[in-house]
Amino acid sequence: MSRNEKIAAIILGAAAAVAVYRFFNMPADEREEFFDHIKERTGKLLDDADQTVNKVNSYLERYDHEEENAWVDKLYILKRMFRDLYASEK
Helix, strand or coil, X not given: CCHHHHHHHHHHHHHHHHHHHHHCCCCHHHHHHHHHHHHHHHHHHXXXXXXXXXXXHHHHHHHHHCCCXXXXXXXXXXXXXXXXXXXXXX
């Protein structure tokens, strides 16, 4: 699997995981609003694929530079990446 395919899998997998978690913890009207946000944001990320890949590559380079056993730092990098990609103004 190429690096770009891994990036796409990470983005889509994260979107799916977040959506499922939130789905089971919110009322129906909020579910609709949440899914609209995820669909819109994922569409924008895919429309600007070059910029998205560059952004993700930047985070993954930071991730790769961390020591092998620095799991907390690595998780913090991934958290910032997903927050950057899917953040909301709300």
